[in-house]
Amino acid sequence: MAGGLAMAGGRLRHAEHVMGTVVSFDVPDWAGDPDGALAQAVRWLHWVDATFSPYRDDSDVTRFGRGSLGLSDCAPELAEILASCAAVSVRSGGYFTTAPGGRFDPSGYVKGWAIERAAAILTAAGSGSHCVNGGGDVQCVGEREPGRPWRIGIAHPLRSGSLALVVTGRDFAVATSGSAERGPHIINPHTGTPATDLASITVVGATLAETDAYATAAYAMGSAARDWLEALEGYEAFAVTPTGSAWQTTNFPAHVAR
Amino acid sequence: MTSVTGRPAPARHAGAGTEGWPAPGARGASQAPAPSRSAQPSGPGTSHRPSPGKFSANTVLAVIGLGALAVVILWWHTTPDVSGLGGWLTGAGEILGLLAGYGVVVLVALMARLPPLERGVGTDRLARWHAMGGRYIVSVIVAHGLLILWGYAVEAHTSVVSETGVLLTEYPDVLMATVAGFLLLGVGIVSMRAARRRMGYETWYYLHLYTYLAIALAFSHQFAVGASFVNSLAARFWWSAMYLIVAALVLWYRLVVPVLAFYRHGFKVIGVKLEGPGVTSVYIGGAHLEELAAEPGQFFRWRFLTRSLWWSSHPYSLSAAPGKGVLRITVKDLGDHSEALASLRPGTRVMAEGPFGAFTSRGSERGVLLLAGGVGITPLRAMFSTLPGPVTLIYRASSERDLVFREELDSIASARGATVHYLIGSRAQLGGDPLSPRVLRSLVPGLQRHDVYVCGPAGMTSAAVEALQAAGVPKRHIHFESFEF
Amino acid sequence: MRRVILAVTATIAGLVALLSFKSHVPAIAAATSGTGVSSGGTSGSGSGSGSGASGSGSGGSSSGGQGFATGKQTGLTANEHTVTGNVANTIYGPVQIQLVVKDNKIVKVSVLQQPSNTIHDIQIGQFAFPRLIAETLAAQNAKIDSVSGATYTSGGYIQSLQTAVDKGI
Numbered sequence: 001m002a003g004g005l006a007m008a009g010g011r012l013r014h015a016e017h018v019m020g021t022v023v024s025f026d027v028p029d030w031a032g033d034p035d036g037a038l039a040q041a042v043r044w045l046h047w048v049d050a051t052f053s054p055y056r057d058d059s060d061v062t063r064f065g066r067g068s069l070g071l072s073d074c075a076p077e078l079a080e081i082l083a084s085c086a087a088v089s090v091r092s093g094g095y096f097t098t099a100p101g102g103r104f105d106p107s108g109y110v111k112g113w114a115i116e117r118a119a120a121i122l123t124a125a126g127s128g129s130h131c132v133n134g135g136g137d138v139q140c141v142g143e144r145e146p147g148r149p150w151r152i153g154i155a156h157p158l159r160s161g162s163l164a165l166v167v168t169g170r171d172f173a174v175a176t177s178g179s180a181e182r183g184p185h186i187i188n189p190h191t192g193t194p195a196t197d198l199a200s201i202t203v204v205g206a207t208l209a210e211t212d213a214y215a216t217a218a219y220a221m222g223s224a225a226r227d228w229l230e231a232l233e234g235y236e237a238f239a240v241t242p243t244g245s246a247w248q249t250t251n252f253p254a255h256v257a258r
Numbered sequence: 259m260t261s262v263t264g265r266p267a268p269a270r271h272a273g274a275g276t277e278g279w280p281a282p283g284a285r286g287a288s289q290a291p292a293p294s295r296s297a298q299p300s301g302p303g304t305s306h307r308p309s310p311g312k313f314s315a316n317t318v319l320a321v322i323g324l325g326a327l328a329v330v331i332l333w334w335h336t337t338p339d340v341s342g343l344g345g346w347l348t349g350a351g352e353i354l355g356l357l358a359g360y361g362v363v364v365l366v367a368l369m370a371r372l373p374p375l376e377r378g379v380g381t382d383r384l385a386r387w388h389a390m391g392g393r394y395i396v397s398v399i400v401a402h403g404l405l406i407l408w409g410y411a412v413e414a415h416t417s418v419v420s421e422t423g424v425l426l427t428e429y430p431d432v433l434m435a436t437v438a439g440f441l442l443l444g445v446g447i448v449s450m451r452a453a454r455r456r457m458g459y460e461t462w463y464y465l466h467l468y469t470y471l472a473i474a475l476a477f478s479h480q481f482a483v484g485a486s487f488v489n490s491l492a493a494r495f496w497w498s499a500m501y502l503i504v505a506a507l508v509l510w511y512r513l514v515v516p517v518l519a520f521y522r523h524g525f526k527v528i529g530v531k532l533e534g535p536g537v538t539s540v541y542i543g544g545a546h547l548e549e550l551a552a553e554p555g556q557f558f559r560w561r562f563l564t565r566s567l568w569w570s571s572h573p574y575s576l577s578a579a580p581g582k583g584v585l586r587i588t589v590k591d592l593g594d595h596s597e598a599l600a601s602l603r604p605g606t607r608v609m610a611e612g613p614f615g616a617f618t619s620r621g622s623e624r625g626v627l628l629l630a631g632g633v634g635i636t637p638l639r640a641m642f643s644t645l646p647g648p649v650t651l652i653y654r655a656s657s658e659r660d661l662v663f664r665e666e667l668d669s670i671a672s673a674r675g676a677t678v679h680y681l682i683g684s685r686a687q688l689g690g691d692p693l694s695p696r697v698l699r700s701l702v703p704g705l706q707r708h709d710v711y712v713c714g715p716a717g718m719t720s721a722a723v724e725a726l727q728a729a730g731v732p733k734r735h736i737h738f739e740s741f742e743f
Numbered sequence: 744m745r746r747v748i749l750a751v752t753a754t755i756a757g758l759v760a761l762l763s764f765k766s767h768v769p770a771i772a773a774a775t776s777g778t779g780v781s782s783g784g785t786s787g788s789g790s791g792s793g794s795g796a797s798g799s800g801s802g803g804s805s806s807g808g809q810g811f812a813t814g815k816q817t818g819l820t821a822n823e824h825t826v827t828g829n830v831a832n833t834i835y836g837p838v839q840i841q842l843v844v845k846d847n848k849i850v851k852v853s854v855l856q857q858p859s860n861t862i863h864d865i866q867i868g869q870f871a872f873p874r875l876i877a878e879t880l881a882a883q884n885a886k887i888d889s890v891s892g893a894t895y896t897s898g899g900y901i902q903s904l905q906t907a908v909d910k911g912i
Contacts, residue, residue, distance in 0.1 A: 015909050017897045024909050026888060111894075133905060135894040144888055155892030155904055163904070166887055178893035200893055223342070230415070330761065340765040349765065350758045394750055 014038055018045045019053065019111060021135030023118070028144060030127055037125035041118040041132075048114040051075050054105040065104030078106075085109045088210065092217035092228070097189045112175060112212025115139050119208075137175040137215075139208040151257055155180070157199035157240050164240060166257040173208035177201055177219035178240075188220045197222025201239040203229070204255050211235065312378030312616075322364055329360045332493055336486040347409030352485055354402040359480050359497070361395040362442075362473050367504045371511040371611065380616030381557070381573075382739050389449070396446040399439050431479035438476035441468050459595075460570045477501065516561075516611040522546060525608040527562070528584065530600060536591035537662050538600045539577065542608055543584050550613055554579045554640035555711070555739075558612030560587065567598055571611070575637035577663070579644040585610075588662065590633045617711065617739040621646035624707040628652070629693075629722055631714025632660060637739070638713050639663050643670045650702050654681045654693060654718065693722050695729035706730040712738040 012027040023045055025038060053059045060078055063069035071079055085098045085106050098106040115134035119141050122130045129142030131150055140150040149168040156164040157180040167174060177186065178200025188195045201218045205211035214235055218225035229237040229249050236252040333353050340349045368375065368388045375384060411421035426433045445468055447453060454462050480497070481487045487494050519525075523544035531539045542560075552558070557575040561568060572595055577588035589596045617637060619626060625648040628638040635653055639662075642651050651671070655661050661680065671678045679701050681692040691697075699705050710731055712722050719740040726736050890904040 013909055020896055021894060022897055022905070024889065024905055026909075131889050133889045133891070135896075136890070136892040136905070137894065138889050138891050140889075150889070151887045153887035153890045153904065153908075155890055157893065161904065163887070163890075167891075174891040176891045176893055181893040181895045202891060227415070330757075334761070334765070337765060340762050346762050346766075349762045353758055353761060354754075390746070398754070 012038065014042075016042050016045060018042070019049045019114070019134070020055070021111075023115065023135070024133040025118075025122075025130065026133070027122065027127055027130040029129070033125070037122050037127065040125070041121045044118055044121055045114055048110065048117075052078070052081075052106070052110045052114075054103070054107060061104065061106065061110075081106055081109055081113065084113075084209065085213070088213040088217065091232075092214065092221070094189060095220045096213050096217035100187060100189065108216045109209060109213045111135070112137055112139075112173075113209035115212075116173070116208040134208075136181075137173070137208055137212045139173045140169065141171060143170045154202050154238065155200075158242075158244050164246065165238060167202075167204060167238075167255040168257045169204065169255055171206065172255075173205050173211040175203050175205075175208060175212035175215040177203075177212075177215040186216065186219050188222065195220045195222050196242070198225070199240045199242050199244075201225060201237060203235050203237045204252070205235045311374045313374045315379045315383060318375060318379055325360060325364065326357060329356045332356065332486055336490055336493065342412075344409050344412035347405050347412060349409075351402050351405030351407075351409055354398050354405065355480070355484065356486060358395055358399045358402055359476075360500075361391065361398065362469075362476075363500055363504050365391050365395060366469075366473070366508060370504065370508045371515075371614070372507060373511075376614045377616055380739065381614045383616075392449065393446065396442050399442055403436065403439055429479075430482040432483060435476040435479035438472040438474075441472040441475070445469050445472070459572075463570070512611075516609050519550075519611065520607075520609045523550070523610070525610045527602050527604050527606040527608060529604055530602050532600065533588060533662050535659055537588060538591070538596070539586055539588040540599055540602060541584055541586050542610070544610075545583065547580055547583055547585065550580070552576060552580045552585070552613035553618040554644045555618040555637045556613035556615040557637065558585070558587075558610045558614065561609040561611075562599070562602060563607045563609065564598075564602070567595065570595060571609075572596075573614070575615070576613075576640050577636045579640050588636050588639075590662070592633075615739065617713070617737060619645055619709065619711060619737070621649075622709045623647050624709065625650070625702075625704060627702050627705065627708045627710045629710060629712045629714075629726075630654065631712075631718035631722070632656070634713030634715070634719070635662055636713075638711060639667065641711065642667065642676070643674075649674070649676045650708075651676065651678045652681060652693075652698075652701060653678065654714070656682070656684060658682055691725075693718075693725050695725050698725060698729045706732075708735065710736045712736065714740070716740045 012025065012030060014025040016023045016025070025041070027038075050056065051059055052061045054061050054065070056062060060069060060074040064071065064074050064078065071082075082098070085096070085108075088096045088109065089098070096108060098104060098108070100108075111134055115132050115137060116139050118134075119130060119132045119139040122132070123141055127141070129144065131138060131140045131144075131152075133139075136155070138152055140152070144150045149170045150172075152167050152169075152174045153163040154165045154167065154174070154176060156162040157178050160180070178198070179185065179196075180200060184194035184196055186195050187193065198219060201215055203211050203215040203218060205214070214229075214232065215237075218229055218237060218239075221228060225237070225239070226247060226249070229235060236249045236255060238246065238248045238252050240246045330353065333356055337349065337352070340346060365388055368384050368391070379387075407421060407425060408418060410425065411418045414421060414424075416424070426436060445466055448457070448462065448465050481494055487497065523546055525542050525544040528541040528543040531541070533539050554576060557573050559571045559573045561571040574587040574589055576585055578586040589599050591597050591600070615637075619641060626645055628642055628649065628651045630638045630651065631654045638651065642649060651667065653661065653667070661682065664680075667678050670676070681688065685691055702708060705726075706729070708731065710726055712719050712726070714722070719738050723736055723738055727733060887908060890908055892904070895905070
């Protein structure tokens with residue numbers, strides 16, 4: 001459990017290596033017990049990792065996928081997750097799937113859900129404003145400061161080290177799906193081939209679990225995602241194509257920082 | 259059913275049976291059974307003016323087809339890849355638009371009175387092609403408009419309704435093109451048979467002229483918004499050249515040539531003769547008529563310059579082989595125009611365009627059968643007197659009153675030793691269809707080897723053609739001319 | 744009537760054939776789909792690569808290059824080379840892209856050729872044919888609180904912008 005604790009003038013920051021990535025916590029100003037709540041959130045993430053990682057032989061997900069564990073014997077959250085995944089799959093016309101390549105893997109939903117829940121733990125402990133970033137998918141609660149919304153930079157998929165845009169908001173989630181970090185790893189479940197229409201797509205919504213799942217589905221959809229996202233209520237999107245050009249859904253500009 | 263063979267008939271009217279005007283004391287025998295000078299040669303090797311170039315129907319269709327192919331290739335070369343619903347819709351709309359832009363030029367060219375087409379394909383067939391092609395192109399234009407509208411709306415992520423507004427107001431020349439499209443659609447609708455029956459020929463004709471306006475209105479939008487033209491100067495050049503050339507041909511052959519002919523030949527009415535109840539012959543004289551190279555079977559488009567008649571032009575066949583300085587037409591009283599001809603005064607000037615029509619023959623040793631129905635006797639009468647070789651004439655009429663040229667036909671028949679069969683009366687009176695294959699075979703020995711020329715109302719003509727085929731006449735030996743104006 | 748049916752079907756068949764032949768996916772040569780990242784190799788921390796997206800195919804992950812490039816590229820360094828794509832026929836017209844590639848990452852994209860503008864191109868361009876993003880924002884200047892991007896692995900994290908943010912840079 002690596003990661004340091006950095007405090008600067010009441011601001012709590014923590015980076016935790018878990019779930020194969022790094023989850024960054026940012027709690028700008030807290031009077032309560034930040035360490036206790038943070039520790040609880042971190043424990044939560046590790047529990048999710050142990051229970052839901054498809055890369056661990058002994059996780060519930062792996063054993064359920066193999067058939068050696070019945071659903072009723074798994075963590076109750078799995079049933080909940082399966083239901084949510086089914087709903088997202090339907091809404092995305094099958095572009096979101098818990099069986100990529102035939103193997104049972106709900107990670108597309110689980111990661112965002114885990115982060116969302118981690119943020120909820122901090123909220124329950126009394127924090128009114130915090131930001132949890134799980135490997136590039138962000139759940140923001142409250143504002144950065146009273147009167148100042150959170151500013152989330154969107155990494156430019158083609159110009160490493162640069163940002164494409166900055167979005168701002170309160171109580172919102174930002175999820176990006178793309179190939180810049182790990183190559184074309186997202187397969188279009190309808191064609192079986194890697195999705196290559198887009199370099200990256202960023203979806204903005206209220207809660208991270210769904211936002212992340214939609215971002216993944218949209219990336220698999222490719223160019224067709226634009227119309228789908230346009231029609232999706234409560235979610236706005238911004239995409240970058242492999243040639244460096246971009247498009248946004250109609251209401252996305254409301255989120256863009258000036 | 260009466261037949262006349264070789265019996266001399268007394269001439270009852272001055273000028274009956276003549277190939278010229280007027281021949282006093284005409285007797286059948288004294289009139290020329292031989293082909294008249296300006297008609298066909300009496301045998302191979304006879305020197306006379308070379309016949310003007312003719313394009314056969316298949317040649318013309320092939321050229322039209324190649325043009326369409328070139329248009330498709332133009333689209334192909336100037337279009338990047340197509341993808342998505344919007345791309346497909348727009349692409350289809352573009353292809354149809356190009357075909358329409360080409361198609362209207364073809365339609366105009368068919369009606370431009372180009373001599374090689376008129377003689378080679380035949381005026382009636384050109385008119386039929388134009389009508390069929392016109393219906394097709396109007397449909398293509400409507401489809402083009404709708405597909406482009408829909409495709410643009412999809413690509414721009416707007417509704418069809420708002421895209422309509424955008425197209426009409428922000429895209430150059432599209433409003434004019436839309437007006438043009440509606441004009442053409444309107445012309446198409448009034449050209450439908452159901453509509454044409456209710457309006458006079460002249461009304462329909464003048465409405466039809468709006469097509470020129472429509473083409474002019476729509477031209478510019480092709481270059482202004484047509485994806486295939488925007489970036490290609492060569493494409494714009496050749497497209498414009500195509501339009502200009504056809505426009506020039508139309509102006510030349512439909513406007514200039516008749517005027518030139520008018521001054522060259524100085525057509526005038528010489529006289530008018532009543533042939534029978536409701537049937538009038540008009541004799542028109544002129545100079546240098548041999549330059550026209552009119553052949554029996556052909557027709558001219560006549561514009562009589564009187565106050566009431568000058569603004570309309572009507573086609574009438576020559577009812578006699580062109581004589582020395584005289585042309586004769588014979589008109590049955592079927593409408594305002596034909597009625598008015600009976601009161602034409604000698605000296606009235608006439609504009610004549612022509613000759614037109616591919617309904618001509620050089621005769622044949624195998625025998626020629628001329629099959630006339632009603633008013634179709636007119637061109638066949640001209641051919642009857644001039645065709646070399648054995649000729650038989652069958653003349654179908656519903657009553658004695660409807661027979662025209664009876665004496666002339668009888669005298670020609672006797673003079674040249676040809677046979678005329680008159681089939682008069684309704685089917686009931688004749689005990690069956692007088693133009694059945696059996697009857698035809700019995701009337702005309704060796705029918706299968708004959709060349710047959712049929713002229714009459716459309717229904718009779720097509721029935722006769724079928725009967726002839728059933729009687730064993732090969733299709734390529736059957737010629738017919740049927741007009742539906 | 745038969746002729747009408749024939750004409751209509753022939754027209755539609757012709758249109759479909761023509762459009763199908765024009766419908767293959769346009770390829771922009773030399774540039775891969777924007778990743779510039781070679782796959783293979785390292786996994787992150789012991790738990791292996793984390794969240795799969797739907798349909799994650801490769802087990803391996805890669806964090807990509809070794810350099811951490813910020814800001815603008817001025818001229819090429821030793822690791823960089825340009826790749827000029829062929830002219831690609833996109834649905835909006837011909838496009839030609841030039842890339843500067845450093846260590847298997849695309850660091851700069853230039854547009855050498857764009858479709859010329861009929862009014863239709865301009866109209867749809869406002870939505871669809873995108874202008875290149877002109878501004879590149881240096882993370883340092885943007886005063887951001889967090890970075891959203893394609894999921895990095897633990898190894899990738901070190902090269903990511905988030906690291907800088909987390910460190911309060």
